[in-house]
Amino acid sequence: xxxxxxxxxxxxxxxxxxxxxxxxxxxxxxxxxxxxxxxxxxxxxxxxxxxxxxxxxxxxxxxxxxxxxxxxxxxxxxxxxxxxxxxxxxxxxxxxxxxxxxxxxxxxxxxxxxxxxxxxxxxxxxxxxxxxxxxxxxxxxxxxxxxxxxxxxxxxxxxxxxxxxxxxxxxxxxxxxxxxxxxxxxxxxxxxxxxxxxxxxxxxxxxxxxxxxxxxxxxxxxxxxxxxxxxxxxxxxxxxxxxxxxxxxxxxxxxxxxxxxxxxxxxxxxxxxxxxxxxxxxxxxxxxxxxxxxxxxxxxxxxxxxxxxxxxxxxxxxxxxxxxxxxxxxxxxxxxxxxxxxxxxxxxxxxxxxxxxxxx
Amino acid sequence: xxxxxxxxxxxxxxxxxxxxxxxxxxxxxxxxxxxxxxxxxxxxxxxxxxxxxxxxxxxxxxxxxxxxxxxxxxxxxxxxxxxxxxxxxxxxxxxxxxxxxxxxxxxxxxxxxxxxxxxxxxxxxxxxxxxxxxxxxxxxxxxxxxxxxxxxxxxxxxxxxxxxxxxxxxxxxxxxxxxxxxxxxxxxxxxxxxxxxxxxxxxxxxxxxxxxxxxxxxxxxxxxxxxxxxxxxxxxxxxxxxxxxxxxxxxxxxxxxxxxxxxxxxxxxxxxxxxxxxxxxxxxxxxxxxxxxxxxxxxxxxxxxxxxxxxxxxxxxxxxxxxxxxxxxxxxxxxxxxxxxxxxxxxxxxxxxxxxxxxxxxxxxxxxxxxxxxxxxxxxxxxxxxxxxxxxxxxxxxxxxxxxxxxxxxxxxxxxxxxxxxxxxxxxxxxxxxxxxxxxxxxxxxxxxxxxxxxxxxxxxxxxxxxxxxxxxxxxxxxxxxxxxxxxxxxxxxxxxxxxxxxxxxxxxxxx
Numbered sequence: 050x051x052x053x054x055x056x057x058x059x060x061x062x063x064x065x066x067x068x069x070x071x072x073x074x075x076x077x078x079x080x081x082x083x084x085x086x087x088x089x090x091x092x093x094x095x096x097x098x099x100x101x102x103x104x105x106x107x108x109x110x111x112x113x114x115x116x117x118x119x120x121x122x123x124x125x126x127x128x129x130x131x132x133x134x135x136x137x138x139x140x141x142x143x144x145x146x147x148x149x150x151x152x153x154x155x156x157x158x159x160x161x162x163x164x165x166x167x168x169x170x171x172x173x174x175x176x177x178x179x180x181x182x183x184x185x186x187x188x189x190x191x192x193x194x195x196x197x198x199x200x201x202x203x204x205x206x207x208x209x210x211x212x213x214x215x216x217x218x219x220x221x222x223x224x225x226x227x228x229x230x231x232x233x234x235x236x237x238x239x240x241x242x243x244x245x246x247x248x249x250x251x252x253x254x255x256x257x258x259x260x261x262x263x264x265x266x267x268x269x270x271x272x273x274x275x276x277x278x279x280x281x282x283x284x285x286x287x288x289x290x291x292x293x294x295x296x297x298x299x300x301x302x303x304x305x306x307x308x309x310x311x312x313x314x315x316x317x318x319x320x321x322x323x324x325x326x327x328x329x330x331x332x333x334x335x336x337x338x339x340x341x342x343x344x345x346x347x348x349x350x351x352x353x354x355x356x357x358x359x360x361x362x363x364x365x366x367x368x369x370x371x372x373x374x375x376x377x378x379x380x381x382x383x384x385x386x387x388x389x390x391x392x393x394x395x396x397x398x399x400x401x402x403x404x405x406x407x408x409x
Numbered sequence: 410x411x412x413x414x415x416x417x418x419x420x421x422x423x424x425x426x427x428x429x430x431x432x433x434x435x436x437x438x439x440x441x442x443x444x445x446x447x448x449x450x451x452x453x454x455x456x457x458x459x460x461x462x463x464x465x466x467x468x469x470x471x472x473x474x475x476x477x478x479x480x481x482x483x484x485x486x487x488x489x490x491x492x493x494x495x496x497x498x499x500x501x502x503x504x505x506x507x508x509x510x511x512x513x514x515x516x517x518x519x520x521x522x523x524x525x526x527x528x529x530x531x532x533x534x535x536x537x538x539x540x541x542x543x544x545x546x547x548x549x550x551x552x553x554x555x556x557x558x559x560x561x562x563x564x565x566x567x568x569x570x571x572x573x574x575x576x577x578x579x580x581x582x583x584x585x586x587x588x589x590x591x592x593x594x595x596x597x598x599x600x601x602x603x604x605x606x607x608x609x610x611x612x613x614x615x616x617x618x619x620x621x622x623x624x625x626x627x628x629x630x631x632x633x634x635x636x637x638x639x640x641x642x643x644x645x646x647x648x649x650x651x652x653x654x655x656x657x658x659x660x661x662x663x664x665x666x667x668x669x670x671x672x673x674x675x676x677x678x679x680x681x682x683x684x685x686x687x688x689x690x691x692x693x694x695x696x697x698x699x700x701x702x703x704x705x706x707x708x709x710x711x712x713x714x715x716x717x718x719x720x721x722x723x724x725x726x727x728x729x730x731x732x733x734x735x736x737x738x739x740x741x742x743x744x745x746x747x748x749x750x751x752x753x754x755x756x757x758x759x760x761x762x763x764x765x766x767x768x769x770x771x772x773x774x775x776x777x778x779x780x781x782x783x784x785x786x787x788x789x790x791x792x793x794x795x796x797x798x799x800x801x802x803x804x805x806x807x808x809x810x811x812x813x814x815x816x817x818x819x820x821x822x823x824x825x826x827x828x829x830x831x832x833x834x835x836x837x838x839x840x841x842x843x844x845x846x847x848x849x850x851x852x853x854x855x856x857x858x859x860x861x862x863x864x865x866x867x868x869x870x871x872x873x874x875x876x877x878x879x880x881x882x883x884x885x886x887x888x889x890x891x892x893x894x895x896x897x898x899x900x901x902x903x904x905x906x907x908x909x910x911x912x913x914x915x916x917x918x919x920x921x
Contacts, residue, residue, distance in 0.1 A: 267784075269777045272768060275761075282755040285717045286747075287769045288738025 053395040063393045068339045068346070070392075071385035072353065078381055088368055096367040097374075101359035109245025111355050113317055116254040117142075117309035117326070119351035121333035123261045124305020126342040128298025130265075131274035132281075135302040137184065137199030139330025140206035141177035145307025146314045147210055148176025150229060150321040153236045153314075154218060162235035169236065170253075170311050177307020178300045180206060185299040189292045195299065203330070207323070214321055228322035238315045250312030257305070262344040274298060306330055327358065335383045354379065416479030418443045418571055418602040419464065424473035426459055433459035434470070435626045441571065446593060446603045448613040448634060451623035452646055452815075452843030457606050460623070461573050464604070465497045466490040478570075488519055496564030497573040502556050506549035506680065510542055514563045534565050538592045549680055553704055554585040561592070572596065573604045578612060582702050583871070583904040590616050608646075608844065610639040611872075624648055647845045654852055654876065662879075663693030666863035667714075667745075667832045668726035672733075674713055682706040682887045684713065689865075689882060689889060691832070696854060696864040697892055698874035700903050701884035707750075707836070707867050710884065714834050714865075715747040716740040727832055741773060744831030748822055750840065750867075752814065756821040759810035763802060764791045766809050767824055774828050790827065798823035799846065815842040822850055826857065833857065836867045851877050871900050883907055 076094075083093035101107045121138050128135050135141075149169040156165055184198035211227070220230045238248040265271045277284040277294040284291065313325055336354050340346030361375025421439040425432070434456045441447045451457045462468040464475070466484035475482055477493055484490050487497075504513050511531055515522040528544035535542040540558040548556065557577065564572055574593075578586045593603055593616065607613055613620055613634045620634045622645045630645050637645075672687040684706050691697050701707055712718040714725060716737040724733035727743040737747070753759045757766045764787050768776050776787050791805040798819045802812050809817055818841060825833065838854065839847035855877055858864050867884075868874050874881050875895055882892035883906035890906050 267781050269768075269772055269780050269782055272765065272772075272782060276758055276769065279760050280754045280758040282751070283758045283769060286715065286737060286749060286755050287772075288716065288736050288741055290736075290738075 050399075052398050053391070054398050056394060056396050059393050060396075063389075064341060067389040067392060068341065068350065068386060070389040071339070071382060074385040074389070075378060075381045078385075079378060082377065086370065088370075093364070093368060097360035097364050098356060100367065101363045102356065105242070106245050107359070109242055109247040110359055111352060112247050112251050114355035114358050115348075115351040116251045117313060117329045118333050118336050118354050119347055120254045120257055120309045120312075121302070121306050121330060122336040122340060122347045122351060123257055123344060124302040125333055125337045126261070126340075126344075126347060127264075127271070127274070127301035129337055130271070130278050130342050131294045131298045132278040133274075133295055133298030134196045135181065135184070135199050135299050136196050136334065137181070137201075137203050137330070138302055138306040138333055139326060139328065140199070140203035141180045141303040141306035142310035142313075142326050142330045143203075143206040143210050144180040144310075145173035145177035145303075146310035146321065146325045147206075147213065148179075148307070149173035149311035150218070150314055153232055154229060157233045157236045160235070165235050166238065166315065169315055170308055173307040173311030174304040175307070177303040177305070177310065179303070181299040181303025181306075182296075185296045188295050188299075195295070199299070210321070210325070211323055214323060218321060220320075229320045231320050232315065236315060237319060238312065246317055248312070248316040250309075250316050253308065253312060257308075258344045258348055265344065270297065306333075332358075332379060335379060335386075339382065339386055353382075357382070415443050417441060417476070418445070418478060419604075420476040420479075421460075421464070422474050422476070424460065424463060424470045424475075426456075426463065426468060426470050432626050434463070437473070437623075437626075437628055439621055439628070441602045441604060443570070443602055444597050444600045445619060446597050446605055446617045448617035448620035449604055449606045449623065450608070450610075450613060450620050450642065450646055452608070452845070455623040455646075455843075456626040457623055458575070461497070461575065461604070461606060464490070464571075465495060465573060491519065491567055491569075494568070494570035495573065496567060496569035496571070498557070498560045498564060498575065498577060500575040500577075502560055504548045504556055504559060507547065509545050509547055510551075510559050511544035513548055513559060514544075514566065517563050518566065530566060531562060535562050538562075538565060538595060539588065540592055553702060554581050557581070557589075565596075569601060571602045571604065573606070575606045576608070577605075578607065578609060582907045583900065584908055586612065610634075610642045613642070614639060622646055643844050647843065654848070654855060662695050663861055664729075665690045665726075666693050666728055667691040667834075667865060668729075669714070670724055670726060672710075672713060672720075672724045674709055674718075674720060676709055682709055684709050684887045687889045689892060691863040691865050693831075693861045693863050694858055695880070696858045696866060696878045698878035698881040699865065699867045699884050699889070700871055700874055700881055700907055701867075701869070702907050703869055705885050705907075706887035706889075707884060709887070710889075711747075711749060711834070711836055711867065715745075715749070738773070741770065744829075746770075746825040746828055746830035746833050748825050748833075748835040748838065750836035752817045752821055753810055757809040757817055760808060762806045762808055763795065763800075763812075763820060764788055764805045766820070767791045767794065770824060771828055794820060794823040794827055797827075799849070815846060818842050819846055819850070822853075826853060830857070830862055832863045832865075834865045834867075837870075838866060838868065839870070839873060840868075847873075871903060874903075875900065 080090040080094060083090045102111050125135055125138055149172045152169050152172040180202060183202060184195040187193040187198050188195045214227045214229055218229045220228055238250055241247045241249060241251065273289040274294050274297065276287065277289060277291065309329065310325055314321060318325065332354050336347055336350045340350035357375050357378045361372065364370040364374050365372055417440050419441040421437055424434050424437040426434040437460060449457050459468060463470050466486045466489055475484060511524060511528045514531060515524065515527055531542060531544045540562055542555065542558050542562060577589060581589065597603055605617055617634050620632050621628060622630045622632065624646060632642065632645060634642060669687050669689040672684055674684040676683045682705055687710065713720060716735050716739060719736055720733050722731040722734035726732060727740060727745055730743060732740050732743055749756045758769065767790050768782060768787055771790060776783055776790060788805055795802060795805065800820045801816050822838060838850050842850065851873065854864055866874065866878065878895055880892035880894050881898060881903060883890040883903055885907060
């Protein structure tokens with residue numbers, strides 16, 4: 050029979066192997082689900098995981114979905130490493146997009162792209178950070194749970210966006226649809242690869258990956274936040290400021306989400322409408338953990354998660370499966386990751402029958 | 410004893426236990442007679458705990474045999490050990506604070522209990538062995554000594570033939586130790602064997618009939634502690650001669666470096682101790698010791714001194730500057746270095762490497778520069794610390810939690826000493842550290858004070874305080890006695906103060 054035994058030291062191998070195992074388990078169980086739904090499993094697998102990326106356009110789609118996921122996950126990882134649990138990146142993304150969209154609608158007729166685009170991203174980052182500063186303030190001032198506050202603010206942000214595009218920012222020539230004016234060319238990010246929708250926002254994510262890698266490895270602040278996450282008493286003993294940790298963790302996530310939201314409206318969407326993101330802010334939480342809160346891991350995990358989004362759309366069209374199928378795969382991935390993470394601290398031992406009998 | 414012809418109570422033969430990285434026990438033989446008080450002596454990491462866990466059925470040996478009253482047995486679980494008649498009192502108590510004495514004991518017994526009858530039995534056993542206990546009292550109201558009694562009574566209710574005691578006196582006052590010894594002697598006289606694990610050599614000489622000495626997982630000798638001197642036992646334990654302390658007799662005492670000024674602190678922890686009007690001055694070049702039974706305000710005092718819980722600015726002066734309102738980093742900038750008694754999780758981050766743990770407090774001393782970590786310097790510092798303080802570790806990359814408690818302690822003490830302290834506050838400097846390393850740490854503290862550093866030592870080990878301190882004060886129930894020069898006081902007097910003789914009768918019970 051199988052038994053779990055505690056390891057004498059956590060397995061470093063398993064830290065890296067566990068996301069892979071989770072992915073394999075997700076695929077295996079996914080095939081079973083396809084079979085139960087009456088689809089031939091290999092055809093379904095092909096439609097879900099191969100079809101979406103077997104041409105340049107599809108590959109481009111993968112990149113533009115992975116980009117916001119990676120960017121947000123990086124920002125969240127800064128806080129997660131310090132046990133600051135920002136669950137509301139989705140809302141911060143929306144507020145970032147609103148801020149950037151407001152700047153665009155205000156200035157796009159009078160400003161060139163060289164000034165407008167940077168201003169949009171600055172406004173987006175500030176918008177996200179402002180939204181994240183609410184849970185930071187409440188946590189440091191009243192010790193409220195940033196998990197609940199940041200999560201609930203997601204719905205507030207969506208209501209604000211909804212009010213804006215139904216009301217003051219609605220396109221007067223838009224036949225009454227709840228959406229803003231289309232952005233002019235000077236408010237749109239340039240396309241990087243001809244024939245795809247890959248926009249310059251992907252470059253922003255690449256720069257962020259490098260910056261985050263340097264920050265995590267060499268900055269004293271990242272070290273202090275890691276200590277705060279691993280051993281809060283040691284952080285107090287060393288004299289690290291707890292408030293700084295909370296503020297920094299939340300603002301980093303807010304800024305990243307705000308930038309990602311800006312890149313969405315200045316990239317593939319090109320206006321303000323509902324919804325801006327298909328749940329990138331939530332999926333990025335999974336990306337951060339599957340990526341082990343590490344930039345390289347996050348880059349890989351964001352590609353996987355992007356593939357799940359694309360596969361879900363493809364499965365809808367090709368196989369007539371419901372849209373929820375992406376969510377099922379995302380959920381399975383996180384579920385299996387949490388399960389296989391047990392193997393970091395424990396090992397599975399096969400206990401032979403004879404010794405089981407002797408022990409009982 | 411009339412049991413001479415009976416088979417030995419416990420016999421271990423050729424016990425070996427290997428762990429992936431270390432051989433904890435190698436070919437160990439041990440013989441315990443009925444009614445014998447047998448000491449198991451050894452440094453940290455010598456393999457005492459593993460051996461006792463094998464006897465108590467927690468760990469399974471790789472090879473070797475165990476004989477219980479002459480019969481070969483395999484002990485597979487603590488429950489089976491208890492059925493055989495083996496009881497164990499652990500160093501760290503496993504009691505629920507919010508339950509009563511009787512409820513705690515019922516939880517540990519293997520069968521369902523009638524509470525009324527159990528309470529009666531508890532009272533009966535506790536009076537028979539001189540361990541007064543009230544079955545209906547809540548555990549959090551008990552002093553440490555009383556909690557230990559609960560653990561002992563819990564074992565005695567199962568009428569053990571062998572009682573294992575793991576470092577039982579480390580939390581007791583000298584007076585409470587004496588009472589415990591009376592109980593143990595009475596038990597032994599009734600035929601119960603006792604395996605007594607300790608590193609306190611004087612106690613072993615006073616109490617035990619035989620001592621088996623372990624070093625590096627092997628038995629290095631069996632001795633009669635009544636004949637051997639403490640020094641010769643210690644040398645058996647560490648395998649070499651103990652260094653003598655090199656202490657300057659004429660000590661130069663300089664200006665006040667650390668002043669505690671009428672420090673009062675109400676505790677917000679229901680099980681904590683409030684501090685009342687603490688007054689103390691530590692001068693440059695002086696070592697002051699604070700003795701006391703744990704839980705009498707040491708924790709609270711340390712939090713107030715280190716800056717982990719800042720208070721009113723004038724309560725604490727460091728080098729003449731009001732520092733009571735500063736946090737730990739602010740006080741560090743003034744030259745305070747601090748070694749807390751909790752090593753993992755407070756003094757060090759368990760999951761992080763020794764290198765990064767150097768950065769934990771060394772970040773202001775050149776290990777980081779304009780916000781960036783200096784890995785080359787960190788490694789150099791960490792290596793130097795490992796070497797100078799003889800830390801047994803795989804290297805600077807080893808995680809702090811992979812080290813034994815004593816080695817983590819050596820590393821933390823080493824780190825703080827290498828960060829140029831001007832005032833050093835150190836709690837339990839040699840707790841869990843082996844004899845050789847303990848004398849090294851004490852000597853380092855003496856050397857440090859000779860160079861003009863003000864040292865404040867908070868320790869439960871009176872011998873240690875008497876060896877290194879210039880003056881000793883006692884903390885009891887949150888009050889600090891006047892620090893007296895070592896020459897003008899005695900272990901007895903300090904012991905009485907620790908028992909709270911100076912304070913009101915209500916607090917007395919708590920301290921014993």
